[in-house]
Amino acid sequence: MFLVGLTGGISSGKSTVSAMLRELGCPIIDADLVARRVVERGSAAYRRIVRHFGPEVLLESGEIDREKLGHIIFADAEKRKLLNSITHPEIHKAMLKQIVFYFLRGYRYVVLDVPLLFETRRLTQFLHHTVVVYCDPATQLSRLMQRNGLDQEQAGQRVAAQMPLNEKRGLAKHVIENSGGREDTHRQVLRLHTKLEDSMEFLLVRVVAMATAAGLGGALLYAAKLLAS
Numbered sequence: 682m683f684l685v686g687l688t689g690g691i692s693s694g695k696s697t698v699s700a701m702l703r704e705l706g707c708p709i710i711d712a713d714l715v716a717r718r719v720v721e722r723g724s725a726a727y728r729r730i731v732r733h734f735g736p737e738v739l740l741e742s743g744e745i746d747r748e749k750l751g752h753i754i755f756a757d758a759e760k761r762k763l764l765n766s767i768t769h770p771e772i773h774k775a776m777l778k779q780i781v782f783y784f785l786r787g788y789r790y791v792v793l794d795v796p797l798l799f800e801t802r803r804l805t806q807f808l809h810h811t812v813v814v815y816c817d818p819a820t821q822l823s824r825l826m827q828r829n830g831l832d833q834e835q836a837g838q839r840v841a842a843q844m845p846l847n848e849k850r851g852l853a854k855h856v857i858e859n860s861g862g863r864e865d866t867h868r869q870v871l872r873l874h875t876k877l878e879d880s881m882e883f884l885l886v887r888v889v890a891m892a893t894a895a896g897l898g899g900a901l902l903y904a905a906k907l908l909a910s
Contacts, residue, residue: 688798689814690846692825694859699794701870712795719771729767813853816860
């Protein structure tokens with residue numbers, strides 16, 4: 682099985698592309714969804730967040746107020762780094778468990794939907810394909826303001842907190858241009874899906890895994906024979 686990294690910027694349309702790939706039958710591991718689970722009440726990450734950011738980031742129910750926490754970290758780079766240092770290791774461990782699950786079920790590849798794929802760079806070394814969903818800066822800002830009810834300054838602050846899309850575009854193997862309409866985006870997603878389905882990289886990965894397993898098994902058998910003699 683090989684891994685595909687899908688990323689973009691805030692309001693660039695990554696979630697739309699991820700949903701399209703899911704509809705085509707691609708297994709998707711959504712880092713945002715995993716992130717919500719690893720900070721659920723009572724978890725290790727939850728306790729560390731409350732300890733560092735205080736009870737004011739909690740809702741009346743005791744759950745983390747994601748909107749309030751978001752305002753804090755987007756306005757303070759150091760606090761953003763602190764939150765990432767708390768959540769990212771837990772997110773990566775949870776994602777690894779899901780990858781193993783798909784591998785054992787025989788999937789040829791898995792798409793990792795990760796907003797900060799190129800910012801953290803912890804996963805890129807394991808990816809055979811990287812995909813960035815791009816839109817022009819004006820469209821990105823407009824979508825964010827409309828979606829989140831933000832003014833231009835607030836929206837600009839959130840966009841500036843991430844790596845520029847132009848920079849991500851230069852790092853990716855594939856680019857989905859999402860400045861236009863949904864139909865155009867869907868056509869690009871179909872072309873990407875065909876490339877992934879036609880890829881034979883999973884065979885190489887499985888051959889290497891089988892050879893490694895066979896080599897280890899042979900070594901263990903040889904050692905057992907020596908001990909028995």
